[in-house]
Amino acid sequence: MSDSPLLEVEDLNVTFPGRGGATRAVRNASFSLGRERLGIVGESGSGKSTTGRALLGLIPPPGLVSAKRLQLSGQDLSSLTDADWQRLRGRRISMVMQDPKYSLNPVLKVGRQIEETYRLHHRASQGEARRRSLAMLEAVKIRDPDLVYHFYAHQLSGGMGQRVMIAMMLIAEPDLLIADEPTSALDVTVQNEVLRILDDLVTDRGMGLIFISHNLTIVSSFCDRVLVMYGGRIVEECKASELSAARHPYTRALMKAVPVLDRPVSELAVVIRDPEWLR
Amino acid sequence: MIEVSDLSVNFRAGGRQIRAVSNVSFSVAGGETFGVVGESGSGKSTILRAIAGLVAMTGRLTVNDRPMGRARSKADRRVMQLVFQDPYGSLHPRQTIDDALREPLLIHGLPEIDRTVEAALADVGLLPQHRFRYPHQLSGGQRQRVAIARSLILKPSILLLDEPTSALDVSIQAEILNLISQLRRSYQLTCILVSHDLGVVAHLCNRIAIMRTGNLVELLGVDSLRQSLAHEAYTRELIAASKGFTRVVR
Amino acid sequence: MTIELTPENPPQVVPLAHWLLSDAPTSRRQAVLGNLTRGMFALAANPAALIGLLIVLALVTIAAFAPLVAGFRSPIEQDLVHRLAAPSGDHWFGTDELGRDILARTAYGARVTLTIVMLVSILVAPIGLAVGTTAGYLGGWVDAILMRITDIFLAFPRLVLALAFSAALGPGIENAVIAISLTAWPPYARIARAETVSIARSDFIAAVVLQGASTWRVLFRHIVPLCISSVIVRLTLDMAGIILTAAGLGFLGLGAQPPTAEWGAMVSTGRDVIFDQWWVATIPGLAIFIVSLGFNLLGDGLRDVFDPKNT
DSSP: OOSSSSSEEEEEEEEEOTTTTTTTEEEEEEEESSSSEEEEETTTSSHHHHHHHHHHHHOTTTTTEOSSSEEEEEESSSTOOHHHHHHHHHHHHOOOOOOOOSSTTTTTTHHHHHHHHHHHHHOOOOOHHHHHHHHHHTTOOOOOOHHTTTGGGGGGGGHHHHHHHHHHHHHHOOEEEEEESTTTSSSHHHEEEEEEEHHHHHHHHOOEEEEEOOOOOHHHOOOOOEEETTTTTTEEEEEGGGGGGGOOOHHHHHHHHSTTTHHHHHHHHOOOOGGGEEE | OOOEEEEEEEEEEEEEEEEEEEEEEEOOOTTEEEEEEEESSSHHHHHEEEEESSSOOOEEEEETTHHHHHHOOHHHHEEEEOOOOOOOTTOOSOHHHHHHHHHHHHHHTOHHHHHHHHHHHEEEEGGGGGGTOGGGGHHHHHHHHHHHHHOOOTOSSEEEEEETTTTTOOHHHHHHHHHHHHHHHHHEEEEEEEEOOOOOOHHOOEEEEEEEEEEEEEEEEHHHHHHOSSSSSHHHHHHHHHOOOOOOOO | OOOOOOOTTTOOOHHHHHHHHHSSOOOOOHHHHHHHHHHHHHTTTTTHHHHHHHHHHHHHHHTTHHHTTTTTTTTOOOOGGGTOOOOOOOSTBBOOOOOOBHHHHHHHHHHHHHHHHHHHHHHHHHHHHHHHHHHHHHHHHHHHHHHHEEEEEEESSHHHHHEEEEEEEOOSSSHHHHHHHHHSSHHHHHHHHHHHHHHSSHHHHHHHHHHTHHHIIIIIIIIIHHHHHHHHHHHHHHHHHHHHHHHHHTTTOOSSSSTTTOHHHHHHHHHTTTTTTTTTHHHHHHHHHHHHHHHHHHHHHHHHHHHTTTT
C-alpha cells in the first residue's frame, strides 16, 4: 500500500440548479483511493455517475461542483483551467464509458483514435504512435490488431468496442481509471472477458480503478472496496469481501433484492425506502 | 397449451437473409411459466414476437389445440398479450394512462370501462392519482406496472413477457417480479418469459430454454439450472458467467 | 372518501394554476389542459417565440378589428384629389395612387392574408398527413405509388406551378388558395411518412396492434397525433413562404382582384412610384415582412416545445 493516497475526495458536492429548485446530485461525498479498486454501486439517481464525471471535470454548466478537498496525488483538481484539464485527462485520469457505440468517434478509424490519444500527451512520430497503438490493441487481447486498426466503430461488436475503448484510455498510462458501467451494455459471457482484460491491465500497471456500476454482483467480485450510494450520499463503505456484513439497511435490502441462482426465494425482498436515508 | 414446432424466422436486412430463429420446438403446459434465455442475437425476443404474431414465421404454432397463423382475429388477441421490455417505449407518449388502458376495452366493445380501468390500476399497485398522468410523468417502474395492467385488462390466459425488468433498477425489478408472480397466481396465467438474466428466469420459471444464435441449445428444468446440472457446455458457460467475476490470485 | 363539509371545513377553492398544473389530474380534460398550459409556459420562456406569437396575435386582432384599426375609413373609397399623399394626421400611412387610405388597406389586407393562410393550412395539413401516414404505415406498393405522386408535385417550383394553376383556374382568392395548396402539400406528406416509419416500429404501436386494433384505428388514433406537432411546426415555418407566394400571385394580378386590398397587389401597384412616394409599396411590404418573421419565430419556438426528447 503506497504512502499517500492517489485520490482524496472530501465533501464533494454537485448541484444542478433548475426551475423547480436545485438538485443535489452528490452530497458531501468523501472517500480516498490508493492503487486499488474501488467500486461505487447505486441505482439510477444515486449520484454515482455524477461523482465519476466530477472527478474528471466533466460536469457541464450550469452544474456546480464544490469540494473541501479534491486532490489527485496531491494536485488540486478544483481549481484547474481548461488547459490544465486537457493535460490531465488521458494522461493522469481516464474514463471508460458504457457503450462504445456512443463513445467512439463514428467517422474515424479506431486505430487512429487510439493514436490520437497517445500523441495528445506524448511527442511522438506517427510511426511511433502507430506502433504503440497496435501494441495496445494486442494488450487488450484483440487477435488481429492490424486488421482491427482500420475498422470503424460500427464494425466492432460490443465486446471488441469496449476493448478498443480500454486501449484508447490506457495508452497514455494514466494513474487512475474511472470505468462507468463498462460492462452493462455487454452480454454476460463477454462481460467476464472484458473484466479479465481490465483486471490484468490494472494490476500490471499498478493503477487505481474506480468501477461505477448498478450491478452489485460484479462490483463485489471485481473490486477491493465498495461504496454504496443512495440519493447522492455514500451510505456504506466497506471491503468487498465483507459486503455480507454490510450495516446500512439499504445495502442489505439491495443485496436481498437480487434474484440469484443459488438462492431460491418465493418472494424477492423489496427495498422499503426510509426517508431518513436521504437526510 | 402452447405448442411450437420447427419455428423459424427470417429477416431481410441490407439485402441479406438473416436466420434469426432456426427450427425451434418446445411446448408450454397450462399454468406453466416457460423461460427463454440467451444473449443478444440469440433470437429469444424474436420467438416471442413470432408467437404473438408480430413477425412472420415458418413452422407450426398451436395455442389451445388451435393452429395459429400470422393473421389473428380479435378473439385470438384476447387470449394472448405481451409485456414489452422498454417501459419508455411501450406507452404512447401523447396518451394518458387512462387512454392506454381504455383502448383495448374500446376496441373489443367491453362494458363498464371506468370500473375496469380503476380495478386494473389497483391490481398493479397504482393509485387513482396516476390514472390521468402522461407516461413521462411516471417512473420506469410505474410505467412497467401500467404495461402489465394493460396486458391483463382483456383477461388473457397467456402472458408473454419480453425482458420485463431489464431496463429497471434492482429494487424496482424486485417489486415488478413479485407483482408478476402474484398476478400469474391470481389469474392462473400461462407465461413465457424471455430474459438474459438467469437469476430472474430461475426465480419465475419452471422450465427454461437456452438459445444461441437462433438455435435451441438445451431445455432444462429450473432445479437443474440452479444446480448447474447442464448437458451443454454453452449452458454451463452462461451459468458460470452469471455468478460474477473470479479474480485470479497473483 | 367523503369529506364532511362543516363550517370549520368549508369547500376549498383551488386556484386555477394549481388545478391546471396538478401532477395528479382527476380527469382527462384536466390532464390535457395541464399539458397545454405547460406547453404555453415553455413557449413563453423563449423570447423570440413570444415575439412571434405576439405578431401572429396582432395579425389576427387587426384582421378581426380591421374597421376599428382603419379608423373606420374605407379601404376602397377613392379620393383622387388627395392621391399619393404623404403620411399625415389625416392618413397615417398616406394614400395610394387612387387616393385610398393605405392604413385602411393594410388593415383590411390582413384579412385577405389571414384567410389565405388559414385556408391553405386547412387543406394542406390533412392531405399531407393522410398521404404520408398511410404510405409510411402500409409500405409496399401503396407507399411507392403515394410517394411517386408526391414526388411529381414536389418536382415543380412552387411559384411556377401556382401561377400555372391560377392562370388555368382564373384569378381570385379561392383559386389562389387551391393553387398554393396543390403545391404546398408534398413536404407534409414527406414529413408525415418519415415520422410514421419510425413510429410504426415502436412498442406502443405493436401493443395496440396486439390488442386487435384495425389499421385505420392505429393510423388515426395513434400515429397521426404524433405527427401533428411536426406538421404544425412545418406549417408555421411555411407560412412565410405561403404569404409570399400569395403576395407574388397578387403582385402578378392573380389572386385577390381589385379593388380588394391585398398586400402583394399593393406592393405591385406601388412599385411605379416607389422612389417618390415610398410609402405606397413599403408599408404593405413591411407588413409582409413582419408577419412572415412572426410566423417563423413562432414556428421555431413551437419546434422546441414539441420536441419529444424534452420529457
